[in-house]
Amino acid sequence: MITGKQPPVTEEVRELARSLWNYHRLGHSVQKSDAILVLGSHDPRVAERGAALWLDRKAPLLIFSGGLGNFTAGVWEEPEAVLFGRIARRMGVPEDAMLLESRSTNSGENIRFTRDLLRDKGLDPESFTIVQKPYMERRAYATFKKNWPEKAVQVTSPQISFEQYPTESISMEVIIQSMVGDLQRIREYPKKGFQIHQDIPKPVWVAFERLVALGFDQHLIR
Structure with a gap:
């Protein structure tokens, strides 16, 4: 903190x-994938970006991963994934298009716990769109490739400039x-x-x- x-x-x-x-x-150009994976964050705009991509039909499945991490533990009263899921529902994403993983506390757990959740659900997406804050794109990519190297991945974030990002x-x-x-x-x-x-x-x-x-x-x- x-x-x-x-x-x-x-x-x-x-x-x-x-x-x-x-x-x-990283500046990836977002192409269609099998799943959008929104990593936990203290920035609700990350959830909005993930939901907007789903509404734009960039993937059939929207996953939110995050418990209470470094910036939200002791500040938020509910897991990041739960709050993010509520944002997505308000934006029009139906419940049956979403999965929530609400135990992870860091980026590595985001990936590993999501992998376990998908396995338990009998799902095996081959390609992912990771959504995180702009200044965590590269770290999110590096973490995903270490923990799930066999999957294709692209990374994106809220489309906001450096000067305009503070709130x-x-x-x-x-x-x-x-x-x-x-x-x-x-x-x-x-x-x-x-x-x-x-x-x-x-x-x-x-x-x-x-x-x-x-x-x-x-x-x-x-």
């Missing part, structure tokens, strides 16, 4: 953060803290067997180091 006084978001910080934002986003509950400071921590995880988690390896361009890592030096270190692995 990211709390307390945050470093100022100067123009230098914004430029450094844009470098991380652009790296984290009253998700500040620019929190976004930057999250991006810094996730970039460190992209580098370190393959060593732990959590993700596939992905190259990090030197300018992106230099931007990461400068942001850490400026105080954006609350989401780092300790």
Whole structure:
């Protein structure tokens, strides 16, 4: 959880953060798949993006995966998947088109627990569209490919720019803290067997180091 006084978001910080934002986003063009898998998040716009894709007939099955994680435990009173499912129903997605996985607490569990749920239901989709926040696209992709390498996957997110992404509950400071921590995880988690390896361009890592030096270190692995 990211709390307390945050470093100022100067123009230098914004430029450094844009470098991380652009790296984290994959820019996949969304094609039809067998299932849309919306990963748990503290951002309801992720659920809206997943539901909109289903309504646009991008897949016949919509899955929400998420219990209470790093940003929602102690804040939300119900699992992320439950809240996201309610958003989708309000948007017009019928109950029989959705599956909810509400035990997972991190990205790896999102994938593994969803795989187990589908197996229990006798379902075996061959291709997935993953939906996550823009600045978690790359990490979501790397986690999926590590845990379910035989499946085809594409990743998307709410179609909102870096400048317009902050809300009253998700500040620019929190976004930057999250991006810094996730970039460190992209580098370190393959060593732990959590993700596939992905190259990090030197300018992106230099931007990461400068942001850490400026105080954006609350989401780092300790």
